[in-house]
Amino acid sequence: MDKSKVDYSLYLVTDSTPAILGSKDIVAVVEAALKGGVTCVQYREKHADTGEMVATAKRLHAVTQKYNVPLLINDRIDIALSVGCEGVHIGQDDLDLATARKLLGDDKIIGVTACNVEEVEAASTGGADYLGIGTVFATQTKENTKSIIGVSGLQYLLGYLRTSKSKVKTVCIGGINASNASRVMWQSSSLDRSLDGIAVVSAIVAASSPEGASRELLKLVKTPPVFALRSPTLDQASRSAEEVLSLVPEVVRRVDAAKPLSHNMTNLVVQNFAANVALAVGASPIMANYGEEAADLAALGGALVVNMGTVTPEGLQNYQKALKAYNDAGGPIVFDPVGAGATAVRRAATKTILNAGYVDVLKGNQSEILTCTPAGASLQQRGVDSSADASQTQDKLAATVRELAQLRRNTVVMTGATDLVSAGGAVYAVGNGHEYLGVVTGTGCCLGTTISAMVAAYPEDKVAATVAGLLLYEIAAENAAAREDVKGPGTFVPAFLDELFNLRKQIARGDDGWRQKAK
Numbered sequence: 001m002d003k004s005k006v007d008y009s010l011y012l013v014t015d016s017t018p019a020i021l022g023s024k025d026i027v028a029v030v031e032a033a034l035k036g037g038v039t040c041v042q043y044r045e046k047h048a049d050t051g052e053m054v055a056t057a058k059r060l061h062a063v064t065q066k067y068n069v070p071l072l073i074n075d076r077i078d079i080a081l082s083v084g085c086e087g088v089h090i091g092q093d094d095l096d097l098a099t100a101r102k103l104l105g106d107d108k109i110i111g112v113t114a115c116n117v118e119e120v121e122a123a124s125t126g127g128a129d130y131l132g133i134g135t136v137f138a139t140q141t142k143e144n145t146k147s148i149i150g151v152s153g154l155q156y157l158l159g160y161l162r163t164s165k166s167k168v169k170t171v172c173i174g175g176i177n178a179s180n181a182s183r184v185m186w187q188s189s190s191l192d193r194s195l196d197g198i199a200v201v202s203a204i205v206a207a208s209s210p211e212g213a214s215r216e217l218l219k220l221v222k223t224p225p226v227f228a229l230r231s232p233t234l235d236q237a238s239r240s241a242e243e244v245l246s247l248v249p250e251v252v253r254r255v256d257a258a259k260p261l262s263h264n265m266t267n268l269v270v271q272n273f274a275a276n277v278a279l280a281v282g283a284s285p286i287m288a289n290y291g292e293e294a295a296d297l298a299a300l301g302g303a304l305v306v307n308m309g310t311v312t313p314e315g316l317q318n319y320q321k322a323l324k325a326y327n328d329a330g331g332p333i334v335f336d337p338v339g340a341g342a343t344a345v346r347r348a349a350t351k352t353i354l355n356a357g358y359v360d361v362l363k364g365n366q367s368e369i370l371t372c373t374p375a376g377a378s379l380q381q382r383g384v385d386s387s388a389d390a391s392q393t394q395d396k397l398a399a400t401v402r403e404l405a406q407l408r409r410n411t412v413v414m415t416g417a418t419d420l421v422s423a424g425g426a427v428y429a430v431g432n433g434h435e436y437l438g439v440v441t442g443t444g445c446c447l448g449t450t451i452s453a454m455v456a457a458y459p460e461d462k463v464a465a466t467v468a469g470l471l472l473y474e475i476a477a478e479n480a481a482a483r484e485d486v487k488g489p490g491t492f493v494p495a496f497l498d499e500l501f502n503l504r505k506q507i508a509r510g511d512d513g514w515r516q517k518a519k
């Protein structure tokens with residue numbers, strides 16, 4: 001077998017513990033899985049005697065050879081050698097890669113488990129043929145999993161391999177099943193660095209029909225999720241600011257005409273204000289925090305805002321259900337990680353949410369967005385206000401926003417005196433706004449609601465929709481603050497709602513007075 005031609009799309013790892021295998025025969029399960037389309041098999045056995053393992057491996061090899069699929073042995077190089085199968089998979093606590101290579105020779109496949117940059121670097125430069133990256137999601141299958149890296153970790157490690165231009169193949173492992181396979185594949189693959197496949201144990205071995213389960217999983221690996229069809233293309237992400245600006249009236253017109261649903265799962269402080277802002281910008285708000293409702297609401301064609309301003313354990317479960325529902329329906333999601341770095345709970349909640357689904361637009365102030373970067377996981381933040389870190393230059397922040405959007409394949413908005421928007425190509429800067437926005441509670445949250453209205457009405461171009469939302473919101477704030485009847489933050493609030501409403505109507509009518517004001 002030519003190891004450079006191995007297909008890692010659907011990689012089955014066996015398990016013969018009764019809790020997973022049940023009373024089935026492992027060889028029969030593998031044969032059924034091969035029929036269903038499994039492209040690579042690893043025999044993983046932690047408890048049997050060596051003689052028994054050799055016998056089972058031989059039976060497995062006879063089957064995998066029939067399907068021209070490689071058989072790899074977990075950990076046990078001696079067994080791979082005695083069976084003459086295609087290679088081994090070694091973990092970090094097993095025999096080292098260099099010795100394994102010496103024993104097996106260059107023609108055999110050697111895969112290595114890796115969960116962090118050091119391990120990925122060592123294995124990819126040390127001659128591994130592929131990496132098993134995980135543990136992606138918590139799983140009952142493996143005892144003592146070292147670290148749960150989530151989709152974020154997976155994205156980060158693949159980003160590292162892209163930068164280092166390594167050719168090593170990659171599969172992800174840990175809690176991968178039919179509910180997340182397509183999403184994880186897509187989220188972890190940028191244009192020039194794709195995950196090669198998924199590795200699963202229980203999703204196939206514990207299935208009542210390993211053949212059917214394999215067929216479905218293989219299809220999911222090869223099919224991008226529905227939301228991917230409307231993710232920003234490289235061309236969209238790289239347009240000039242002028243081009244994006246020229247789309248603003250059309251975005252606002254669409255919202256005005258369509259009155260899209262803006263489904264808010266937001267905090268206790270802003271419910272009322274956010275609903276009024278949604279109405280003022282032309283959307284139809286629903287404030288619904290119960291996750292069980294999300295599937296029905298997602299079917300109505302609107303967008304979801306997840307704002308974790310007053311996060312609770314129950315709320316977190318509701319968000320996860322809603323993310324899944326909107327991802328499955330293809331409806332856009334705006335995530336506002338309010339106070340992301342402020343407490344350990346919020347840091348963990350941010351991670352949980354980002355791993356539970358794909359968010360189309362990630363919106364936050366400087367410290368919130370920095371907390372969502374791989375480097376920012378341990379950032380400290382004071383309260384939830386939007387104090388800016390002076391050490392971050394505008395160029396550095398712009399690069400951070402672009403890189404984060406690339407990593408997550410979405411649109412990232414970092415708000416501040418100048419707001420930065422990127423979908424991984426150009427970075428658009430919006431300099432509008434007013435200081436009153438900073439002294440009224442919930443204005444950041446309501447910007448998330450505004451953006452949700454725009455992406456709901458204009459889902460095919462989330463970059464233009466996001467920029468339109470920012471401009472509408474911040475120019476309306478300037479218009480309100482300039483009014484004679486506005487004396488301070490208190491009188492600003494009702495005036496702001498008026499001006500949001502008026503400006504939306506003006507832009508929708510084709511009045512382009514806003515163009516002179518856009519900064």
Ligand code: 3NM
Pocket residue numbers: 013113132133134135136138139140141142145173174175176199200201202203
């Ligand atoms: N290795 P399931 S997780 C065998 O993280 C194995 O390296 C892991 O099982 C790692 O698909 C794992 O049932 C078990 O979640 C994966």
Ligand code: MG
Pocket residue numbers: 074075090091092093094
């Ligand atoms: Mg091992």
